[in-house]
Amino acid sequence: MEHFIVSARKYRPQNFSTVVGQAHITTTLKNAIRNNQLAHAFLFCGPRGVGKTTCARILAKTINCENLQPDGEACNTCHSCVSFNEGASFNIHELDAASNNSVDDIRTLVEQVRFAPQAGKYKIYIIDEVHMLSSSAFNAFLKTLEEPPSYAIFILATTEKHKILPTxxxxxxxxxxxxxxxxxxxxHLAEICQKEHIQAEPDALHLVAQKTDGCMRDSLSTLDKIVSFTGGHLTYSNTLEHLNILDYDYFFKVMEAVLKQDVAQAMLIFDEILQKGFEGDNFLNGWAEFLRNLLLCKEDKVQHLVEVSGNLRERYKQLSGHVSPAYLITALHLLNETEINYRLARNKRLHVEMALIKLCFLQQAITLSSDDSGEVVKKKLVPDGSVPQKLRAPFARAESPKAGQPATTQTIAQQEARLSIEVPKTPAGTTPAANAYAAPVASGGMPAANAYAAPAANTPATPAAAPAAATHAAPASTRPIPQPATRPAQPTANAPKLTGLAAMKQAMAATQSTAAAQERIPLTMGALHVYWEEFIDRFRQANKMTVVSNFALAKLGLNVEANEITLTSGNIVQLRFMEEEKLSISEFFKGRFRNHSIIVTFILDEQQAPADLGPIPLSGREQLAKMVEKYPLVKELKDRMNLELDV
Structure with missing residues (x-):
């Protein structure tokens, strides 16, 4: 029976031209050899299975080649090349630092470096997994590595460069x-299949390449397994079965059901996926990759980033024409949040199904949040006290105000459809231009969607039903939307758009001017105690009970005329805790009272410390005297044994 050799060893590159995917390195090494500009030490670093050790061996063989080719390759026919290929070269030493990582192993290596090569020009030392060496081994290797003999060359290989000493x-x-x-x-896999007379579909080889994530050794090992499984005939279906990969056909089916808002069909397809043994996170990961490919297919200049076969790319491109970029971006955000919280969910199936339900009605939410031109826009934020705000979208677009009618007559009831992205609190009067992160979309780019929560399935969205919905919801909340006292001039079509630092400065100026116009909250002891308890509760929720106990002992004082708040501590330790949070305490009170002129002062009052510290400890002689007074036999024992007090 013929001895079988795995493909990773059988087709291991023997010269630079056969190394796959590392042309920037092989070209540099060949030029260095041709120009005789070799360094005395090389470090090859990168992911596993990409050719580090292989290139080190090829470099070692090529350096000592007696008949170097014009293109910088080894001849593979001279005595040095033949002895290297047979594993009998005395000039090339390979050390596995994973198992030989002690200082004694390095000292033995340094002792060998002293001897010149018997044949050939160089002695090459290849140290694999060099990051596994101990600190003492590294230090023992430093001097030799810096100034080796002229005939010694070191080639180090590692997958974790950050673990190697900077020296x-x-x-x-x-x-x-x-x-x-x-x-x-x-x-490369197709070339090997042709040499081995293996029938393989391009889609099947794409699956193998995607599964191994850029590691050629894993790709060849996986190919050997599938060849044994399929008998030398690789198809897309049997490769899917062997690699346990979710078929992209499922994602196309789910996408079709989602676009039709067919929740039942989407749930049935997800159930079929679970019945095949896949977990919910596999579906979420594959579905996010599917949506990412759809998004990339909408732009010709980035279609090369979709790493799929040609037929599948065309299918992606056709489907992407039926989906808006706003939908895809918002759906990707939703899936990302779902995948992050997947491990924390107890009912993982329900967690994924809720994401599917939201995706089914996501298109309706995108439609409700767009203007007449179809462009997705950000809605104005409605202040709602101190709680976080939510983006709101109207069921039907409100009519433009008539001549002479103020814009403040709009009520929150006209914006009753709430979407589920929470945003930071925006002060009253801030205009959409203050949102520095809402950068204008360049021509040909993709607008960012700002909402992904779906409205209720039974809520009508037709214009005829909008007045009734507004009338019904008006009693629930009739507070008008606060409008700024002076509205900044809106930029014209020809005006330059502010981006980057200019937009941030404009946003900060608008925020500060709005905050200055807000009515201050009066300074009272009652409000001060309430806000102080709220501040302490932050540390209680963070389980910092030592800080909580020290803050709770502080005494609060107030000087209304000077806008000064005093925090009195009874000991120096308590004062130190409060001084560490001085800035956050000051900013907290300024924000709560809406008064930036507040001054927070810390006072140390040592008189609050307990005066009764207990009795003074007795010395050794005083303790002996009290024991003798109470127990006379102690003195007799001391005298008989001639004991002395060692104090």
């Missing part, structure tokens, strides 16, 4: 290997 890094010429792209992996 080692500064003495090496560093080469960063990158992950092998999916297309390069597919081309």
């Amino acid at each position: 080692i890094l500064s003495r090496c010429q560093i080469f960063d290997f990158k992950r092998i792209t999916i297309q390069d992996t597919v081309d």
